[in-house]
Amino acid sequence: MNSSTELLKVALDRHLHGRLPEACELYRRVLAIDPRQPQALSMLGILLMNTPGRAEAESLFLRHLAVVPEDPFTLHNLGRLNHAKGEYGTAVDLFRRAAVVKPDLAPIFNDLAVSLNCLGQRDEALAAVDRALQIDPHYGVAHDNRGIVLYDCHRFAEAIAAQRTALERIPPDARPEQRISILFHLSLSAYEATDLVIAEQACRAILELNADHDEAIVQLGKILLRLRRDVEALALLNQLARRQGLIREGNAEHPEATILLLGGVGASHVPTRYLFDMDSFDTRSLTLLTPDQPDAPLAGVSLEALAEADLVFNLLGEVEKAGGHLETVAAQVLRLGKPVLNPPERVMRTGRDSAPELFGDIPGLLVPGVRRLARDERPEPFAAPFLIRPGGAHGGEDLALIETPADLSAYLDRVPHERFLLTDFHDFKGDRGAYRKYRFIFVDREPHPYHLAIAENWLVHYWRADMGQAQWKRQEEEAFLTDWRQVFGAGAAAVVEQVARRLDLDYGGMDCSLLADGRVLFFEANACMLVHLDDAEAQFPYKFRAVPLIREAVTRMIRSRISRS
Template identity: 30%
Template sequence: MTIQRPDAPDSVSRDHGPADGNTLEPPASALDALVLAGNAHYKQRHYGDAIDAYRAALQGDPRHWSARLNLALALRSTEQYDECFAVLSSLSAEQPHSVFVLNELGKAHFMLQQFTLALDCFERANAIDPKNADSLYWIGGIKHAMGDLVAAERDYARAATVQRLIRRPARQEPPTFSALMLCAPVMANTPIIYLTDRPAYEAHILLLFADTRYDIEELRRSGHIVINLVSDADRGQSLLPVAAELVDALGLPTINHPRQVEQTTRDAIALLLAGLPDVRVPQTLRHRSSDAHADIAPCMAFPLLVRPVGTHGGDDFEKIGDREALEAFIALRPATDHYIIEYLDYVSPDGFFRKYRFIFVGDRVMPYHLAIGESWKVHHAATGMIDVDWMKQEEHAFLQDPTHVFEKRHYAALRAIRDRVGLDFFGIDCGLDRAGNLIVFEVNTSMLVHQNNADFPYKIPFVEAIKTAFDAMLHDRAAGA
């Protein structure tokens, strides 16, 4: 049986059960026309209209396979996960050997960070078809997210053995272009699962491994452009040179060239952005574990911030008040390098701390979120904003018009930062001090853009705008290839 999906050609397969004797069933052509209309809406990302069309088809035949499957995918795209799971689960119960359905169910669980449930789906799919590289790739990714790096690397390697290039089909035929994506197993990669969810272009994902020879001509035929996803200059330091050499050999237009990514360590960014008008960048030193007898923080005043190299978020990230406490923190991980960072106070006059995130997409500077908290260590998911109306209203106002907060000089500073960093797609976390200076907290290509915003629905159109801009940037780059 052929499973018709919104990202497949515009034809309809029909899998009806026996008609209900009490129901006047519309002709097959009418049902198929509704599914095709839904697919057309889906391709344009008009998910609400697509859902309406699929539901209309299901009124005629509640067991119409394509309408149900496509409805589930559209529901996932609009974060209606409860109904999405119900539909996919019923499809999987009817067709327990459908690897595609199991994989889609796993992806829905992964979107909600339900890693154990997601892993179960993909492992069941892998048991049915051990040669399905997509299942293996996701198994590796989930184990990576769960912190089992040894198992993740093993599964990534299995996926590469089964299929050197993992193909992600476009949502349409023919695709607008092809992209070759470079990915580093068990290392930090640009998290673009949402940005590349059923785009108009097809993608070929290449898992990079050290000491591996690649067929340059085969790879060159796999994409009009290259998207380098190896994003962390610390954790990816062993593979970024490999990626750079490969990119140079391919000679294709490249998004986020690996050599530019190599310049985004926290200490390198501090030096790179020093001296920009209206910008304060905290002095940042790297304390190397090999320099056990070196002065930990020469010429830096306490309090200081300290974190292990290669980490993001708030874990293992502390404000330290004196040298003894700093030495004790570093001693917890004697084999690990640490960043020691000047603490710049950015508390607002009302006593709250505000951290703004912008995403740079080509020449555009786009707002992504505002996190408001009572502590200097502010992370959107941990602020408690979900229960505070005024905080959500302030974030919404920022997203609608950042110029109410960021003046022309701030935008000039952001553009200057973009020019110095020289990347095509990256993010910045920043704040404003009481003098109105822009304080840079972090600049890199590892920042997450996601669609899990059911608790903050006002964010959805702004996140979608970033995805649209990302797609347009890739299209323009491919068109010029």
């Protein structure tokens, strides 16, 4: 069996029967005889594209196109490889070329929609996924992806409908992971739509399929806490923390340093996914149990295991949602005797209602008044307009603008919390009739620009602002990230620097706006500031120059603290 034709026949048979390593080797033998054999090029590329051999798969597909120009299946596969690399624009071009040749293949349009959505091109993404469903109305994955695009458009009720349809349309013999993925997306959509019954049902369905699905447990805990079913939520989350124990990530072989991340069940944690250079550091994360647990706080993890760390990072960043753990973390830090970033006693000063006292005397900074309200109370006097939120809420969750007593009554009927924070509302509409929220990250008390969200509504959050839809918005954000002091001017820049010093955290940040009179309007300053770099580089190239500087600053700070100790 030496001819390429005979080898190819056997290779295809091995491939068909799942004997993939043998098929791979046989395809290579075919190509050694005939380097331009189209089937061998294509099939070997398909075998390698979901393995560490993706680069070779891409080379094989390009060679295949040199032999069979504009082959739609190879164009499609190349598009999928480029999407996996984050090259969404290239992926879109390849999918569109494939669709010209094969306009009746639903997966091409489905994958085109996914890449377009990653580029923030929501309308085009919906059109593409709708074309996939026009070709194949029973395509469950496409219904799910339609739900994801609708979620990103903040059309949560429609997203729920799409994801429910997806569950109905996936084949009965589909892998459990596929059903779990759709259920998780459904839970997220329902949560944002405040349909917490559906959100809870979706999470519980996931846990029936996989009782140890960590993300679903965390999401269910979040839902139960929002429903004020705290006992159920904490029982779930304590069980998860106990099972996970000490989680180790990063460079475990030759780390520069080992960082211990200490958090607590039921608490709001500082988002750290992007902060630490995992090629340099070994991180060990521990979520402390609630004080009522018999094995609290360490759940069987030894103090000796924790003492292997060189430095402790306190993950508790929100005073209102610290779960009673700040004192416990402080005690553990004391026992360990290690350098600590964001000491608990400093975090205790950073609640929203502490902001007027902490920052209110800074010239050029407008800090809105903040007061507390219990459910059975009514503000006296009724000084509208004001914002209301449950204590500890972030991300706009259950946040509303109150202008009349009727607004307040309707809000309290809708939101089942007992204690709330009221914040005086100052209109900050600016140029183009838009609202702007600037985020700074403070590393070792030095400000770094992170993002600028520009929205048409006062409730400004980056994910709601659709920054990918408007070039002028991205140009403004690029100017801010490139030279924030130039954008703010010397006076406002000095205000930001003073806030960073007053906050006095090793890691934290501030959200604010700039008023027409040059003053800085304070929104919040604390440790729970999200940093990530998940955007498409082709659309937000300036972020890939600015945001890594934050991680580099964190790395320098860690090295400095360890060298001092």
